[in-house]
Amino acid sequence: MALEVSHVVGGYSQIPVLKDISFDVRDGELVGLIGLNGAGKSTTINHVIGLLTPHKGTITLNGVTIDQDSQAYKQQIAYIPETPVLYQELTLREHLEMTMMAYDLDQKQAWETAHDLLKVFRLDNKLDWFPANFSKGMKQKVMIVCAFLTQAKLYIIDEPFLGLDPLAVNDLLNLIEQRKKTGASILMSTHVLDTAQRYCDRFVLLHDGQVKTEGTLSELQAALPEAGESLNDIYLSMTKVDRA
Amino acid sequence: MTDLFKSRLQRHLREMAKYLRLVFNDFFVFALMFLLGGLGYGYSNVLKQLKLGLWWAPVVVVLVLLVTLQVGRFATLIEDADRVFLLPKERAMHAYLVAARRYSQGLAQTTQVIVVFLLAPFLRVALGWSVPQIVGLLIAQVILKDTLLRLDLASAYQVTGQRRMNDWPIKWALGLITLAIGVWLTPYAAIVLALLVDAVVAIWMQRHWQQQQIRWREQIKIEDNRMLGIYRFFNLFTEVPMVEGTIKRRRYLDWLFKSIKPTHEQTYAYLFSRGMVRGTDFSGLVVRLTVIGMLLLYFVRGEWLPIFLAALFIYLIGFQLLPFFQQYDDVVFTHIYPIAPELRLKSFERLVTLILGVAALLMWVVIIIANLSLVTAGIALVVELVEVWYLARIYTPQRLARAMKNKA
Numbered sequence: 330m331a332l333e334v335s336h337v338v339g340g341y342s343q344i345p346v347l348k349d350i351s352f353d354v355r356d357g358e359l360v361g362l363i364g365l366n367g368a369g370k371s372t373t374i375n376h377v378i379g380l381l382t383p384h385k386g387t388i389t390l391n392g393v394t395i396d397q398d399s400q401a402y403k404q405q406i407a408y409i410p411e412t413p414v415l416y417q418e419l420t421l422r423e424h425l426e427m428t429m430m431a432y433d434l435d436q437k438q439a440w441e442t443a444h445d446l447l448k449v450f451r452l453d454n455k456l457d458w459f460p461a462n463f464s465k466g467m468k469q470k471v472m473i474v475c476a477f478l479t480q481a482k483l484y485i486i487d488e489p490f491l492g493l494d495p496l497a498v499n500d501l502l503n504l505i506e507q508r509k510k511t512g513a514s515i516l517m518s519t520h521v522l523d524t525a526q527r528y529c530d531r532f533v534l535l536h537d538g539q540v541k542t543e544g545t546l547s548e549l550q551a552a553l554p555e556a557g558e559s560l561n562d563i564y565l566s567m568t569k570v571d572r573a
Numbered sequence: 574m575t576d577l578f579k580s581r582l583q584r585h586l587r588e589m590a591k592y593l594r595l596v597f598n599d600f601f602v603f604a605l606m607f608l609l610g611g612l613g614y615g616y617s618n619v620l621k622q623l624k625l626g627l628w629w630a631p632v633v634v635v636l637v638l639l640v641t642l643q644v645g646r647f648a649t650l651i652e653d654a655d656r657v658f659l660l661p662k663e664r665a666m667h668a669y670l671v672a673a674r675r676y677s678q679g680l681a682q683t684t685q686v687i688v689v690f691l692l693a694p695f696l697r698v699a700l701g702w703s704v705p706q707i708v709g710l711l712i713a714q715v716i717l718k719d720t721l722l723r724l725d726l727a728s729a730y731q732v733t734g735q736r737r738m739n740d741w742p743i744k745w746a747l748g749l750i751t752l753a754i755g756v757w758l759t760p761y762a763a764i765v766l767a768l769l770v771d772a773v774v775a776i777w778m779q780r781h782w783q784q785q786q787i788r789w790r791e792q793i794k795i796e797d798n799r800m801l802g803i804y805r806f807f808n809l810f811t812e813v814p815m816v817e818g819t820i821k822r823r824r825y826l827d828w829l830f831k832s833i834k835p836t837h838e839q840t841y842a843y844l845f846s847r848g849m850v851r852g853t854d855f856s857g858l859v860v861r862l863t864v865i866g867m868l869l870l871y872f873v874r875g876e877w878l879p880i881f882l883a884a885l886f887i888y889l890i891g892f893q894l895l896p897f898f899q900q901y902d903d904v905v906f907t908h909i910y911p912i913a914p915e916l917r918l919k920s921f922e923r924l925v926t927l928i929l930g931v932a933a934l935l936m937w938v939v940i941i942i943a944n945l946s947l948v949t950a951g952i953a954l955v956v957e958l959v960e961v962w963y964l965a966r967i968y969t970p971q972r973l974a975r976a977m978k979n980k981a
């Protein structure tokens with residue numbers, strides 16, 4: 330059990346956005362976090378990466394909570410934000426180097442990985458560029474390269490498919506597949522449901538700060554037999570309950 | 574439309590007032606008074622030594638007035654969204670622009686009057702002018718400024734195709750010719766000429782503006798640049814969110830980072846050092862304060878005053894560096910990297926020690942050169958060392974710890 334979120338109540342202020350949320354992500358598993366705008370996806374992610382502290386409940390990563398040992402907890406996580414953020418004063422090369430320093434990676438080995446990743450995402454000739462010169466998609470690729478440099482146990486990816494070109498989306502999915510084989514887990518939030526349906530092992534459907542359903546696609550289909558076949562249908566029927 | 578300008582102007586003035594309060598803080602007013610006093614004293618000394626008939630005196634007058642003429646820009650307060658939202662109202666914009674020009678006159682003409690007023694004693698002594706002559710020159714100057722602002726207004730329209738009526742050669746040539754006539758010939762001729770040009774531009778505008786489109790993009794860019802200039806100035810004194818510090822590669826300074834080895838402990842030293850050197854905000858502040866301090870220390874001599882001044886400047890630099898610690902708080906990775914917070918603080922302390930150390934050393938050298946006194950140099954060294962140590966190792970961590978606690 331890599332990540333275990335149990336009975337988490339939390340949010341940005343005293344008013345909770347998340348109302349008693351529980352789910353888990355197992356080793357070697359890609360879990361899709363699905364929900365409408367404002368359903369609590371980003372809040373959940375912010376809790377998992379430790380930017381927010383839960384009011385109630387616990388988040389455990391391979392047996393460690395952030396309060397017990399924040400270093401050991403953070404060491405296991407790599408995060409790709411929805412909106413890319415970079416240090417304006419550092420070049421691409423320096424971003425990579427800083428990531429290696431921060432995660433205490435072996436420089437030589439890490440650079441080998443880095444060069445492979447840079448080549449895949451066609452950034453290998455831009456090592457001395459500043460973030461200001463990158464387009465949004467390129468910045469997102471930098472985030473991906475930095476994250477996959479770390480050999481983390483849990484990758485947290487916030488809406489990766491918007492803004493990336495189709496080739497990069499494909500490369501990212503390959504990369505995820507490859508890391509899953511080595512036992513890493515991935516928690517990914519997205520709105521691109523047909524891609525999610527094809528690649529995620531399990532889904533957590535968030536609605537209004539609560540976990541509506543959770544499970545594999547067939548489990549979801551079994552739970553909501555009249556909803557329809559695809560993830561899209563299930564998702565729409567789930568939101569309709571509320572609108573009616 | 575005039576109402577729109579009025580409400581915008583109110584908002585603008587409120588904002589300016591907010592910043593001006595911060596600019597004219599006690600320390601700055603104090604420094605400014607010293608500076609003005611010194612300059613006034615110097616000016617009056619120069620005046621005493623002047624004689625009639627110096628060949629360069631009229632040249633100075635023309636140059637000063639010519640430069641002053643360019644001060645006071647056309648403030649339109651136009652915003653980026655206007656080219657979408659006000660586009661249907663384009664014809665009505667004229668009233669808005671006229672109101673804007675009227676407002677721009679205030680500051681621009683005040684500047685002209687003040688400068689001519691300051692020049693008056695010089696005109697009397699060096700050129701032997703009478704009061705009516707000086708007043709005549711003042712009137713010519715004011716009319717010229719009025720013309721220039723009229724040209725700015727005309728240029729907001731696409732009146733003359735790609736050519737703009739307020740291109741800088743036109744502005745400078747117009748000023749140069751009129752002022753030269755005014756100074757070498759007679760100021761009364763300058764008045765007539767300036768009036769003539771102003772009237773021609775006014776009549777021509779009256780005939781043409783109605784058929785023309787506004788150069789939205791250009792006007793927005795001009796206004797943005799104007800505001801950026803103002804914000805930059807405020808940014809010297811206080812944090813202005815609208816000014817994002819620019820980043821320069823400064824490859825020639827890369828050798829500074831050589832001593833920072835790529836190890837886990839050095840992660841923040843790696844980031845802070847590059848951020849400090851390549852960002853212009855904080856490095857500019859440090860350089861400015863150090864240079865001002867050095868200049869002041871060269872001119873202010875004595876036994877204790879230099880020591881006090883050096884200590885003051887080191888404190889100012891150290892104090893202004895504090896917010897740099899939070900510079901990267903909005904980059905999410907600053908919170909996600911598995912790095913102990915103590916390491917970040919340690920790196921920051923080292924950076925502050927280094928910067929203050931270098932600044933202190935430079936000022937110390939100036940103190941020695943200026944005073945050539947072993948005692949003053951010795952005391953200054955001790956005071957500076959203690960201060961740098963205290964600021965970097967005690968004061969900074971304490972303040973930052975308190976700031977972090979307040980946030981949590």
